[in-house]
Amino acid sequence: MSGHGTPKPMRSAPCGALSGVADVPGDKSISHRSLILGAMAVGETRISGLLEGEDVLDTARAMRAFGAEVTNRGGGEWTVHGVGVGGFAEPDQVIDCGNSGTGVRLIMGAMATSPISATFTGDFSLNKRPMARVTDPLALFGAQAVGRSGGRLPMTIVGAADPVPVRYTVPVPSAQVKSAVLLAGLNAPGQTVVIEQEATRDHTERMLAGFGAEITTEDSDEGRVITLTGQPELAPQVISVPRDPSSAAFPVCAALIVPGSDVLVPGIGLNPTRAGLFATLRDMGADLTYENQRTEGGEPVADLRARFSPDMRGIDVPPERAASMIDEYPVLSVVAAFASGVTMMRGVRELRVKESDRIDAMATGLRANGVAVEEGEDWWSVTGHGPGSVTGGATCASHLDHRIAMSFMVMGMATQHPVTVDDGGPIATSFPIFEPLMTRLGAQLSHPEQPDI
Ligand code: S3P
Numbered sequence: 001m002s003g004h005g006t007p008k009p010m011r012s013a014p015c016g017a018l019s020g021v022a023d024v025p026g027d028k029s030i031s032h033r034s035l036i037l038g039a040m041a042v043g044e045t046r047i048s049g050l051l052e053g054e055d056v057l058d059t060a061r062a063m064r065a066f067g068a069e070v071t072n073r074g075g076g077e078w079t080v081h082g083v084g085v086g087g088f089a090e091p092d093q094v095i096d097c098g099n100s101g102t103g104v105r106l107i108m109g110a111m112a113t114s115p116i117s118a119t120f121t122g123d124f125s126l127n128k129r130p131m132a133r134v135t136d137p138l139a140l141f142g143a144q145a146v147g148r149s150g151g152r153l154p155m156t157i158v159g160a161a162d163p164v165p166v167r168y169t170v171p172v173p174s175a176q177v178k179s180a181v182l183l184a185g186l187n188a189p190g191q192t193v194v195i196e197q198e199a200t201r202d203h204t205e206r207m208l209a210g211f212g213a214e215i216t217t218e219d220s221d222e223g224r225v226i227t228l229t230g231q232p233e234l235a236p237q238v239i240s241v242p243r244d245p246s247s248a249a250f251p252v253c254a255a256l257i258v259p260g261s262d263v264l265v266p267g268i269g270l271n272p273t274r275a276g277l278f279a280t281l282r283d284m285g286a287d288l289t290y291e292n293q294r295t296e297g298g299e300p301v302a303d304l305r306a307r308f309s310p311d312m313r314g315i316d317v318p319p320e321r322a323a324s325m326i327d328e329y330p331v332l333s334v335v336a337a338f339a340s341g342v343t344m345m346r347g348v349r350e351l352r353v354k355e356s357d358r359i360d361a362m363a364t365g366l367r368a369n370g371v372a373v374e375e376g377e378d379w380w381s382v383t384g385h386g387p388g389s390v391t392g393g394a395t396c397a398s399h400l401d402h403r404i405a406m407s408f409m410v411m412g413m414a415t416q417h418p419v420t421v422d423d424g425g426p427i428a429t430s431f432p433i434f435e436p437l438m439t440r441l442g443a444q445l446s447h448p449e450q451p452d453i
Helices: 028-040 054-065 101-111 132-141 175-185 203-210 245-257 276-283 319-338 349-353 358-368 402-412 425-429 434-441
Strands: 010-013 019-021 042-048 069-074 077-083 117-121 144-148 152-158 167-170 191-196 215-220 223-229 238-240 262-269 287-296 299-307 340-346 372-376 379-385 419-421 444-446
Touching (some): 019 434, 028 054, 028 069, 028 077, 028 101, 028 203, 054 425, 101 117, 132 144, 132 175, 203 215, 245 276, 245 319, 276 287, 319 379, 349 358, 358 402, 402 419, 402 425, 402 434, 434 444
Parallel strands (some): 042 238, 167 191
Antiparallel strands (some): 010 444, 117 152, 340 379
């Protein structure tokens, strides 16, 4: 669980050149899915490189509560002894998903077509986030949901005893919603069809195919049409989790804005549904190269090399790229503050319903540190004045949001005065080694006694 402890203020002071190799942890999205699909397979799935962040550990605990045997073998190696599709037991405790929207939404989907009930809760951030986007399609399968007003957690899902397959067009660009419907479709007879108008991360589709499910994806006038045949027997897998491009974003962006830096971030997945940030940074003029490009476990992978880039310019980020970089806008806005000119980010309404309202959280903190930001409901823009131009010196609220906290810590590495966040604790949800990793590269991170917010 996260966000229940005492706030841990964290400060980042301007530092010298960052250099070295940044071995970032395993991909969060793929880690959740490995545990959940491992739990739905028959037999033992072996996972290496699992992200051992709090979000994923909460999912591991949840899978145990549903009857799977999940064992940490040490050194990032885990095994999951699955109970098979439709084999989930009814948990005898409330399932606490901590800070994780991905965890709770995918697990709700996975259990919604079994004749069991489960009650879900989370931290203060998760319990504010909308769940109707998942429970609406789950109702089509025959599942019922009773939660707080506005479709918020805590919430009980009563799984469908006689599920029917569904055909569902996802109304918002969300891989979590798409995945919840596909996971529910696993235990429904016949074919479940999910249609998405904008392509979102496709790890669930890839992994379902890997576990032996019959799943096809076709591009049509309606969008991407994904068809899953229900009630397969999933075969256990050996999974090597690639390193997380969303975590790589932090050392990469820090290197681009701190004078003299040269950082190598090896083995990063460049699945096109995830790599939008890196394309955007290159469009801005970043000195970011892909070295040693290869394919690993069916995913394109490269070593990223990022060097200080004094001549970056603001750009209009193509809105059609939004889904492929949705978690990276906070740190992009920091880079934009050190580029020259306006960076315009449109089509990003979803940022308002993440772990925090990320447009509001970043805009408030950027302004407090001397950066000009404008915003509307589904867009925002940041005006930058080049390297060395950002004053800093302020304390920002992280709103129980790991990516907000890390973005401001990256910013403080290149501002004139240190930048503080009121709570760096949430960083442990996705990037538990952020502080030692960034410190080894040369960052100056510390823990002031009192947040002066
Ligand atoms: C995720 C999907 C995205 C992303 C989240 C992880 C996933 O959320 O923001 O961090 O693993 O499916 P949405 O589905 O809400 O866009």
